[in-house]
Amino acid sequence: MEFLNGMRPTHELTYDDVFMVPSRSAVTSRLDVDLTTPDRVGTTIPVVVANMTAVSGRRMAETVARRGGTAVLPQDIPLPEVRRTVERVKGSHPVYETPIVIERSAPVAQLLSVMGKRAHRAAVVVEAGRPVGVVTEGDCEDVDRFSSVAEVMQEPRVVLEDGVDLRVAFDELERTRAGLAPVVAGGLLRGIVTRTGLLRSAIYAPAVDRDGRLCIGAAVGINGDVPAKATELLGIGVDVLVVDTAHGHQEKMLDALPQVVAVRDEHADRTGVRVPVVAGNVVSRAGVHDLAAAGADIVKVGVGPGAMCTTRMMTGVGRPQFSAVVECAEAARESGIHVWADGGVKHPRDVALALAGGAASVMVGSWFAGTLESPGDLMRDAEGRAYKESFGMASARAVRQRTKDLSAFDRARSALFEEGISSGRMFLDPLRPGVEDVVDRIVSGVRSAFTYAGARTIGEFHTRSVVGVQGAAGFEEGRPRHTSW
Ligand SMILES: NC(=O)C1=CN([C@@H]2O[C@H](COP(=O)(O)OP(=O)(O)OC[C@H]3O[C@@H](n4cnc5c(N)ncnc54)[C@H](OP(=O)(O)O)[C@@H]3O)[C@@H](O)[C@H]2O)C=CC1
Numbered sequence: 001m002e003f004l005n006g007m008r009p010t011h012e013l014t015y016d017d018v019f020m021v022p023s024r025s026a027v028t029s030r031l032d033v034d035l036t037t038p039d040r041v042g043t044t045i046p047v048v049v050a051n052m053t054a055v056s057g058r059r060m061a062e063t064v065a066r067r068g069g070t071a072v073l074p075q076d077i078p079l080p081e082v083r084r085t086v087e088r089v090k091g092s093h094p095v096y097e098t099p100i101v102i103e104r105s106a107p108v109a110q111l112l113s114v115m116g117k118r119a120h121r122a123a124v125v126v127e128a129g130r131p132v133g134v135v136t137e138g139d140c141e142d143v144d145r146f147s148s149v150a151e152v153m154q155e156p157r158v159v160l161e162d163g164v165d166l167r168v169a170f171d172e173l174e175r176t177r178a179g180l181a182p183v184v185a186g187g188l189l190r191g192i193v194t195r196t197g198l199l200r201s202a203i204y205a206p207a208v209d210r211d212g213r214l215c216i217g218a219a220v221g222i223n224g225d226v227p228a229k230a231t232e233l234l235g236i237g238v239d240v241l242v243v244d245t246a247h248g249h250q251e252k253m254l255d256a257l258p259q260v261v262a263v264r265d266e267h268a269d270r271t272g273v274r275v276p277v278v279a280g281n282v283v284s285r286a287g288v289h290d291l292a293a294a295g296a297d298i299v300k301v302g303v304g305p306g307a308m309c310t311t312r313m314m315t316g317v318g319r320p321q322f323s324a325v326v327e328c329a330e331a332a333r334e335s336g337i338h339v340w341a342d343g344g345v346k347h348p349r350d351v352a353l354a355l356a357g358g359a360a361s362v363m364v365g366s367w368f369a370g371t372l373e374s375p376g377d378l379m380r381d382a383e384g385r386a387y388k389e390s391f392g393m394a395s396a397r398a399v400r401q402r403t404k405d406l407s408a409f410d411r412a413r414s415a416l417f418e419e420g421i422s423s424g425r426m427f428l429d430p431l432r433p434g435v436e437d438v439v440d441r442i443v444s445g446v447r448s449a450f451t452y453a454g455a456r457t458i459g460e461f462h463t464r465s466v467v468g469v470q471g472a473a474g475f476e477e478g479r480p481r482h483t484s485w
C-alpha cells in the first residue's frame with residue numbers, strides 16, 4: 001500500500017479517515033477476483049467471526065464456513081460444548097443448508113419458536129429420517145398455535161437426489177416455484193437447497209479441512225493450564241487456535257504462546273495437520289515482533305476499536321485501527337507472518353481498507369451479532385424492530401461467566417475491571433437479516449475494491465492499494481442520501 005502522492009500522515013488514522021483512489025486496472029470483472037486468504041487458514045474469503053459469546057456459535061460457524069469464512073468459538077465455552085459444536089459443524093454439509101427438522105405431531109408454536117433460527121425460515125417435516133412435508137412461515141400465519149404441524153405442512157414440491165448438479169437443482173426450484181427442496185440420499189434427508197443458497201454456492205467456495213469438512217476455530221485465554229486446553233482443542237479437531245487476551249503484549253502471553261506452539265507442533269508431527277496459531281491483541285510493531293518470535297503464525301491487531309469495547313474510554317489506551325493495521329502488517333511482513341484486523345468493522349469499506357492496509361483477514365463481531373445466525377434470542381423493541389443483544393467479552397456480564405469457578409470475592413473483584421458493555425442492541429436489517437446477507441455485501445464490496453485497485457488477489461491488493469486521508473466532510477460526502485438535502 002502507498003499513501004496518495006507520497007504523503008505521510010501527520011496523525012493516527014482509522015477507517016473513516018481514509019479512502020482508496022482507483023488505479024489503472026487489468027482486472028475487468030469482479031468475478032476474476034480471488035479472495036483466498038494468504039494466512040493458510042483455509043478461508044476463501046477474508047472474514048473471521050470474532051470469538052464473542054453473543055456472536056459465534058454453531059449456526060454462525062456453519063453458515064459462514066459454507067461461504068468461505070470461519071468462526072472462532074469463544075474461550076469461555078466449556079470444552080464438552082466446544083466438542084459438540086465442532087462435531088455438528090464438521091458433520092454438516094459443505095453445500096446443502098442444514099434444515100430445521102420437525103415432526104408431524106409437533107405443535108405450530110414449537111415450530112415458530114425455531115423457525116427464526118435459519119434464514120430460509122422454513123422447516124422440513126420428517127418421518128424416520130425421510131422428508132414428508134415442508135412448512136414455511138407463511139403456512140403458519142393465522143393458524144392456531146396448538147394446531148399440529150401435520151395440519152399446515154405441504155408435500156415437498158420437489159425432492160432432489162444427493163449429488164444433483166446445482167444448476168439443475170436451481171432450474172427444478174424455478175420450475176416448481178418451490179422455495180426450498182429437501183435433498184436426500186437413499187431416501188434420507190441430507191440437507192436442503194434454496195435458490196439463493198444455490199446462487200451463493202456458485203460464487204463462494206466453502207472453507208474446508210483436508211477431509212472436506214467445514215472449518216472452525218477456537219480461542220484460549222492466557223490463564224490456567226493453557227497448553228492442556230490447547231491440546232484438548234486440537235484433539236477435538238479445531239482448524240485454527242486463537243490465543244486471546246486484551247493486552248497481548250504481556251509476559252503471560254509470551255510465556256503461554258510458545259507452550260501452545262509446542263503442543264501444536266507435536267500434534268502436527270503426529271497427525272500431519274499443522275493448525276495455525278493466532279495471538280493477540282496488539283497494536284504496535286514491537287508487539288508483533290515479540291508475538292512472532294514466540295511462535296505466532298498470525299497476530300490479531302486492534303485495541304479499543306470494538307463496538308462493545310470501552311477500553312479507550314476507561315484507560316485512554318488503544319490506537320486508531322487503520323494506522324495500527326498498517327504498522328502491524330509491515331512488522332508481520334518483516335517477521336514472515338500475517339495479521340488479522342480485529343474490531344470496528346461496520347461497513348464493507350472497512351474490510352476493504354483493512355486489507356489495503358495489509359491484513360490477511362478481518363475479524364467481525366458485533367455486526368454479525370445482529371443476524372439470525374448469532375446465538376442470542378431474537379428480541380423486539382417498543383417499535384417492533386427485531387434485535388439481538390450483544391456484549392463485550394470483558395464486560396461484567398462476560399467476566400462473571402468466565403470467573404464462575406472463583407470465589408465470590410475474586411469474582412466480584414474481577415468484575416470491577418470491566419472494559420466492555422454488558423448489553424448492546426444489534427438491530428437486524430429487515431431486508432437482510434441473515435449473516436450470509438452481510439457476507440454478500442462485504443464480499444461484493446471487497447471484490448469491487450480489488451478491481452478498482454487492479455488486484456486479483458489479497459497479495460496484489462496489499463501492494464497496489466493507494467490510500468488517501470480525508471476529513472469528516474470527505475467521509476460524509478461518500479454516504480448515500482435516502483431523502484433530499
Ligand atoms: N481488542 C480489545 O481491545 C480488547 C479485547 N478484549 C477481549 O475480551 C476478552 C477477555 O480478555 P481479558 O480481559 O484479557 O481477560 P482474560 O481472562 O484473558 O485475562 C486477562 C489476563 O491478563 C491480565 N492483565 C494484565 N493487564 C491487563 C489489562 N490491562 N487488561 C486485561 N487483562 C490484563 C489479567 O490479570 P488481572 O485481572 O489480575 O489484571 C488476566 O490475568 C478477550 O476475548 C479479549 O479479546 C478485552 C479488552 C480489550
Ligand SMILES: Nc1nc2c(ncn2[C@@H]2O[C@H](COP(=O)(O)O)[C@@H](O)[C@H]2O)c(=O)[nH]1
Nearest residue numbers: 050306307309343344365366392393394420
Ligand atoms: N475492549 C473490549 N474489546 C472487546 C470486548 N469484547 C470484544 N472485544 C473486541 O472487539 C472485537 C470485535 O469488534 P466488533 O467491533 O466487530 O464488535 C473482538 O474480536 C475483540 O477483540 C470487550 O468487552 N472489551
Ligand SMILES: [K+]
Nearest residue numbers: 304305306309
Ligand atoms: K469502541
